Amino acid sequence: MLQIENLHVSIGDREVLKGINLNIDEGETFILFGPNGSGKTTLLMTLMGFGGYTVTAGKIVFKGVDITEMPTYERARLGIGMSFQRPPTIHGLKTRHLVSMCARGREIDVDGMAKTVNFEDFLNRDINSGFSGGEIKRSELLQLMAQNPDLILFDEPESGVDLENMVLIGNTARALLDGAEAPSPETCMRDLRRRNKTSGLIITHTGYILDYVNADRGQVMYNGVLCCDTRPTRPRDILDHISKYGYKECIRCLN
Amino acid sequence: MSELSPTLVDLNSYSFTGRQSPELPDFSSLSDESKHELRMVGVDVDATGERAGTFVQFDHSTVHCKSSGKGVEVLGIRQALKKYDGLPEYFWKAMDPEKDDFTRTAAKEELHGGYFIRTEKGVKVAEPVQTCLFIKGQNVGQNVHNIVVVEEDSEVHIITGCATSHDVTSALHLGISEFYIKKGGKLTFTMVHNWGEDVMVRPRTVGIVEENGVLQNNYVLLKKVKSVQSYPTIYLNGAGAVARFNSVIVTPTGSHVDTGNRIVLNAPNTRGEIISRTITTGGTIVARGEIIGNAVPARGHLECKGLILGGGLIHAIPELQGCVTGVELSHEAAVGKIAQEEIEYLMARGLDEDEATSTIVRGFLNVEIMGLPQELRESIDRIIAELDASDAM
Numbered sequence: 001m002l003q004i005e006n007l008h009v010s011i012g013d014r015e016v017l018k019g020i021n022l023n024i025d026e027g028e029t030f031i032l033f034g035p036n037g038s039g040k041t042t043l044l045m046t047l048m049g050f051g052g053y054t055v056t057a058g059k060i061v062f063k064g065v066d067i068t069e070m071p072t073y074e075r076a077r078l079g080i081g082m083s084f085q086r087p088p089t090i091h092g093l094k095t096r097h098l099v100s101m102c103a104r105g106r107e108i109d110v111d112g113m114a115k116t117v118n119f120e121d122f123l124n125r126d127i128n129s130g131f132s133g134g135e136i137k138r139s140e141l142l143q144l145m146a147q148n149p150d151l152i153l154f155d156e157p158e159s160g161v162d163l164e165n166m167v168l169i170g171n172t173a174r175a176l177l178d179g180a181e182a183p184s185p186e187t188c189m190r191d192l193r194r195r196n197k198t199s200g201l202i203i204t205h206t207g208y209i210l211d212y213v214n215a216d217r218g219q220v221m222y223n224g225v226l227c228c229d230t231r232p233t234r235p236r237d238i239l240d241h242i243s244k245y246g247y248k249e250c251i252r253c254l255n
Numbered sequence: 256m257s258e259l260s261p262t263l264v265d266l267n268s269y270s271f272t273g274r275q276s277p278e279l280p281d282f283s284s285l286s287d288e289s290k291h292e293l294r295m296v297g298v299d300v301d302a303t304g305e306r307a308g309t310f311v312q313f314d315h316s317t318v319h320c321k322s323s324g325k326g327v328e329v330l331g332i333r334q335a336l337k338k339y340d341g342l343p344e345y346f347w348k349a350m351d352p353e354k355d356d357f358t359r360t361a362a363k364e365e366l367h368g369g370y371f372i373r374t375e376k377g378v379k380v381a382e383p384v385q386t387c388l389f390i391k392g393q394n395v396g397q398n399v400h401n402i403v404v405v406e407e408d409s410e411v412h413i414i415t416g417c418a419t420s421h422d423v424t425s426a427l428h429l430g431i432s433e434f435y436i437k438k439g440g441k442l443t444f445t446m447v448h449n450w451g452e453d454v455m456v457r458p459r460t461v462g463i464v465e466e467n468g469v470l471q472n473n474y475v476l477l478k479k480v481k482s483v484q485s486y487p488t489i490y491l492n493g494a495g496a497v498a499r500f501n502s503v504i505v506t507p508t509g510s511h512v513d514t515g516n517r518i519v520l521n522a523p524n525t526r527g528e529i530i531s532r533t534i535t536t537g538g539t540i541v542a543r544g545e546i547i548g549n550a551v552p553a554r555g556h557l558e559c560k561g562l563i564l565g566g567g568l569i570h571a572i573p574e575l576q577g578c579v580t581g582v583e584l585s586h587e588a589a590v591g592k593i594a595q596e597e598i599e600y601l602m603a604r605g606l607d608e609d610e611a612t613s614t615i616v617r618g619f620l621n622v623e624i625m626g627l628p629q630e631l632r633e634s635i636d637r638i639i640a641e642l643d644a645s646d647a648m
Contacts (some may be wrong), residue, residue, distance in 0.1 A: 050599050072602040073611075082603050088596045092618025101614070127617070147604060252479045 001026045001151055001199045007051070007058035009046045016042045018224040019058070024151070029177055029200040031210070031218035031235040035247045039224045040203045044153045048082050051076050062151065081149030085141040085156050089128040095139060096123040102146035113145045117172055133160020134169070141172045152176060154202040157209050170212025177213055207239040222250040264455050269427040271364045275313035276391070288421045295638065296416025296447040297631040298387045304630055308372070308384040314395050315367040326378030327411055328358070332400050335371030349433040349461040357457045361398050361429045369399035369430070374409035374440070383412040383628060390419040390426045401432040405440035411604050412443040414631065419451035427455045434462030436470055445473040445627060450480040452509065456487045466493030473625040475501040477638045479510050480532030486543065488517040491525040502531040503620045506538025506567060515543025515572070520553040527555040532620050535567030545574040546614065548582030559584035562593060562619060613640065
């Protein structure tokens with residue numbers, strides 16, 4: 001699904017990503033750990049193609065297409081979606097309108113989708129205007145449901161979210177990644193699994209999201225490079241190690 | 256300061272006489288272009304929507320005037336002056352004819368028309384009354400006087416469209432408007448301007464609102480005009496009176512628009528709100544606003560926000576004047592550009608840059624808060640969409 005090869009990215013004169021190699025397969029969910037300022041968000045922004053993030057070397061391939069120089073909206077149309085951590089308020093743009101635009105002409109049931117994230121009361125409000133942490137996440141998930149991407153980038157899905165919202169957000173994220181359909185007489189579970197090929201790349205600090213999504217692999221980003229590429233790469237183990245020993249082991253490991 | 260001084264009007268270069276038009280029973284005889292111009296400013300040319308009354312002025316003649324008779328009277332001003340012995344309570348009563356050169360000219364020149372609209376006490380008029388002041392002839396000077404009287408506990412929405420025929424480039428519009436909102440009355444007044452490129456517009460408006468009365472004023476100007484200068488003043492003279500102004504203004508290169516509103520809080524528990532959204536794509540906008548607090552408790556808020564897209568100038572001048580202890584007045588003003596972050600957010604959802612920009616512009620102008628009838632909103636949306644397609648965006 002996604003191949004990142006020797007990716008170097010600068011913001012201004014400062015090199016933030018220093019040679020990232022990462023593959024994410026179809027249907028795979030990958031967890032990215034790392035301390036503040038290590039370059040995790042920069043990686044997501046670069047994958048989305050935002051201004052200010054200059055790729056100085058390496059390439060990004062998505063679904064077999066080199067997207068390194070592709071404009072953001074083409075990446076989105078090709079199937080990359082992102083849940084923003086701090087999305088901007090756009091005055092006068094109703095949430096309902098944005099959600100329906102995310103579907104790009106496909107028929108969707110905005111009200112039904114909003115109901116699953118308990119967001120019906122926000123549809124007629126300006127997008128992100130005065131939204132709390134949990135409301136922002138639910139709004140982002142609602143937009144992603146409408147957009148229906150093949151690769152979802154989550155930037156800290158648990159930041160600023162209370163416990164009750166965390167359950168809803170975690171379960172919704174899982175449904176997006178695993179497919180929310182239940183098996184029926186026409187379709188068995190095996191076929192549903194085969195059909196659902198949504199991949200995920202999730203940044204987390206706390207690891208709460210691991211209680212909900214089926215994380216396949218994980219790595220730590222430290223100072224612009226990925227480490228923990230030898231076993232164990234199981235996200236739970238990495239999280240345990242970080243909680244026990246902190247990130248200082250990463251320094252030892254990288255040197 | 257020179258670039259901001261209002262464009263001078265040479266009153267002698269316009270003809271104030273001789274442009275008479277015959278009465279029109281309906282709009283079917285108009286050219287397609289004229290119909291289009293009228294539609295653009297909210298006139299229900301095809302009689303598809305419901306209207307409580309209609310008044311149309313072409314150049315120097317009132318060509319169409321009728322009301323459905325349900326709680327609202329719609330007359331040409333000359334007819335009203337005759338019928339009501341010169342309208343001694345209303346004609347030039349809120350407005351001082353000695354205010355400036357334009358009011359003096361309006362008082363001195365032949366009165367070409369304008370409307371007199373009066374509601375019946377206690378009646379909430381369900382459908383809007385539409386009026387249109389249309390200039391069809393080159394170099395025409397149009398001099399109209401409008402009076403709106405909203406009687407006690409009644410309500411009405413008036414939609415006024417001002418336009419010029421597509422082949423008219425130069426003209427002068429002088430319009431005196433006086434609003435009288437009695438106790439508990441509510442007037443929603445929506446004005447849509449669609450002038451020609453060389454047209455000079457000098458409306459002069461004053462309103463008086465009594466106890467618990469409400470004025471909701473909407474102003475939309477999206478097309479090129481040589482110069483508009485207007486500064487409606489509303490006096491909230493009765494306790495609990497409210498005035499709200501929403502303006503949406505776009506100036507292409509060559510437009511000079513100097514406009515704003517003044518609200519005078521003269522009684523306790525009055526509230527005033529002035530909100531303007533301006534975009535220049537090359538023209539000049541002076542966005543004024545003034546709230547004067549003479550009584551307590553009283554609250555006023557003023558908000559001028561401007562976007563400069565592709566050159567031009569926006570000069571926001573919000574003014575607050577508090578004259579008593581305890582008055583609460585505030586303002587916020589901003590002149591800037593579309594945030595890159597907002598464009599990228601929408602692009603991450605699959606909108607290309609043009610779609611993202613026009614979505615943000617539409618949201619910024621926020622015509623929706625005006626609560627306009629659907630067909631007028633759609634017509635405004637179409638003009639905004641055309642605007643997006645231009646190079647300036």
